[in-house]
Amino acid sequence: MAWDTEATRRRLLDAAVEEFAEHGPAGARVDRIARSAGVNKERIYQYFGDKEGLFRAVLEQELQRLAAAVPLTQDQATDLGEYAGRLFDHHTDHPHFIRLLHWEGLATGGEAVAAAKRTALQHEKVAAIADAQKRGLVTRAVSAGQLLYGVMALVDWWFVAPHVVRMTVGADGVERTAQRAAVVELARRMTAP
Amino acid sequence: MAWDTEATRRRLLDAAVEEFAEHGPAGARVDRIARSAGVNKERIYQYFGDKEGLFRAVLEQELQRLAAAVPLTQDQATDLGEYAGRLFDHHTDHPHFIRLLHWEGLATGGEAVAAAKRTALQHEKVAAIADAQKRGLVTRAVSAGQLLYGVMALVDWWFVAPHVVRMTVGADGVERTAQRAAVVELARRMTAP
DNA sequence: GCAAACTCCAACCATGCAGTTGGAAACCTC
DNA sequence: GAGGTTTCCAACTGCATGGTTGGAGTTTGC
Structure with a gap:
C-alpha cells in the first residue's frame, strides 16, 4: 500500500x-x-x-485555529459584546479547544505552550481595546487587560464548568441561544463606557 | 499506641x-x-x-466549607460586587476548592457530586438575586441565574486559567489586590440596575 | 481476663500503561 | 534492479499503580 x-x-x-x-x-x-x-x-x-x-x-494546532477564526482588530474592539458572541460561537462549533486550554491551565505548572507567541497575540488584543478606550467607546473603569480577561472569563466558563451551569441556571437555561444572548449582554454591560 | x-x-x-x-x-x-x-x-x-x-x-467537604464561608443572603444579593470580592478572597485563602471544582467539571461526564444539595443551594442564591432584581437594586437585563453565572465566571476563571491571565494581563497585573479590585468593579458594572 | 471485633500495616498481586525493538514492506537513487 | 533509506507494525518490556491479603496490635463487651 x-x-x-x-x-x-x-x-x-x-x-x-x-x-x-x-x-x-x-x-x-x-x-x-x-x-x-x-x-x-x-x-x-x-x-x-x-x-x-x-x-x-x-494545543498549538488548536490555538492557531482559534487565533485565525476569532480575531480582535481595533475596529472590532469597540464592541466587545460582539466579540464575546463570536468567541462563544467558535467554542460551540469547536468544543475541544477550551477544554484543552483549561486542562493545560490546571495540569501544567510550568511554562505554557507557545508562551511567547500567545503573549504577543494577547497584547495585540489588549492594545486594540486600549485604543477603543482612548476613543471613549469602551469603559476606562478598569484596564484594557482586565476587560479582555472579563470577556474571556464570561465566555469560557460556560464550557469549563457545565455542571455548575446546570445546577445554577437549570437544564432549560442551558439552551445555547439563551446563554449566548446573556453572555453578550453581560459583556456589553461590563465594557460599556 | x-x-x-x-x-x-x-x-x-x-x-x-x-x-x-x-x-x-x-x-x-x-x-x-x-x-x-x-x-x-x-x-x-x-x-x-x-x-x-x-x-x-x-469535593463534598470543600463544597461544604465554601457554602459555610461565603453565603449569599437576600440582603447581600443587593451588592453582587461585594459578593464577588468575598468569593475571590475565599478562593485566595483556600486555593484548593476551585481547582477541585474544575477538575470535576472537566473530568467527569456523569452526575456531579452531591448534585441535589448543590442545586438547591444555587437556587437559593438565584432566588436572593431575583428578589434584589424585584426591588430594583440589580439589573433585570438578564435573568438572576445568568447574573450569578456571570459573577462566578468572573471570579473563578482567574484561578482556573492563571496561565492565560499571565499572558493577557502580564505578570505585574497578576497582583492580587489589583485583580480583586478589577473583578469587583466588573461584577458591579455587570449587575448594576 | 478472654474472646470477638476493630484498626492498622507490610507485603503482595494483577494489570494498565508509556515507551522500545526487530523486522517487513514500500520508496528512493543510481 | 540492487542497496540503502524510510514508513510502518506486531510484539515486547519494565515499571507504576489501584486495589487486596494475612496477620499483628488494640479496643470493647461480658
Whole structure:
C-alpha cells in the first residue's frame, strides 16, 4: 500500500485532539489515540517525541485555529459584546479547544505552550481595546487587560464548568441561544463606557 | 499506641485535598496520598471505597466549607460586587476548592457530586438575586441565574486559567489586590440596575 | 481476663500503561 | 534492479499503580 505520512500525522493529531480534550493530559491514553487513529502507536513517538509532545502539538494546532477564526482588530474592539458572541460561537462549533486550554491551565505548572507567541497575540488584543478606550467607546473603569480577561472569563466558563451551569441556571437555561444572548449582554454591560 | 480513627480519616482527607487539587482525579496517586498522610493506603479503601470515592469525599467537604464561608443572603444579593470580592478572597485563602471544582467539571461526564444539595443551594442564591432584581437594586437585563453565572465566571476563571491571565494581563497585573479590585468593579458594572 | 471485633500495616498481586525493538514492506537513487 | 533509506507494525518490556491479603496490635463487651 502507498504511504501518506502527512495523512497519518494528521490522523494521529485529530485523534489526539479528541482524546486529550475528553480526558486531559493525565487521563488520555496513548494506546487509545493510536487505535482510534488506525495507526500504530510507535508512530506517535517518531512524530511527536512522547505523550507530552503530542499534547503540545495538539494545543498549538488548536490555538492557531482559534487565533485565525476569532480575531480582535481595533475596529472590532469597540464592541466587545460582539466579540464575546463570536468567541462563544467558535467554542460551540469547536468544543475541544477550551477544554484543552483549561486542562493545560490546571495540569501544567510550568511554562505554557507557545508562551511567547500567545503573549504577543494577547497584547495585540489588549492594545486594540486600549485604543477603543482612548476613543471613549469602551469603559476606562478598569484596564484594557482586565476587560479582555472579563470577556474571556464570561465566555469560557460556560464550557469549563457545565455542571455548575446546570445546577445554577437549570437544564432549560442551558439552551445555547439563551446563554449566548446573556453572555453578550453581560459583556456589553461590563465594557460599556 | 492509642488509636484515633477520626484523625487518620482526616489526615487522609487533608492529604487527598492537596493531591487532587494539584493533579486532578486522573493525575492523583493513591500511594502519594497515603504516604503524605503518614497512613497505610489500605485505609483509604476501608474509609472511602476507592479512589473515586475519596475524590467525592474531598469535593463534598470543600463544597461544604465554601457554602459555610461565603453565603449569599437576600440582603447581600443587593451588592453582587461585594459578593464577588468575598468569593475571590475565599478562593485566595483556600486555593484548593476551585481547582477541585474544575477538575470535576472537566473530568467527569456523569452526575456531579452531591448534585441535589448543590442545586438547591444555587437556587437559593438565584432566588436572593431575583428578589434584589424585584426591588430594583440589580439589573433585570438578564435573568438572576445568568447574573450569578456571570459573577462566578468572573471570579473563578482567574484561578482556573492563571496561565492565560499571565499572558493577557502580564505578570505585574497578576497582583492580587489589583485583580480583586478589577473583578469587583466588573461584577458591579455587570449587575448594576 | 478472654474472646470477638476493630484498626492498622507490610507485603503482595494483577494489570494498565508509556515507551522500545526487530523486522517487513514500500520508496528512493543510481 | 540492487542497496540503502524510510514508513510502518506486531510484539515486547519494565515499571507504576489501584486495589487486596494475612496477620499483628488494640479496643470493647461480658
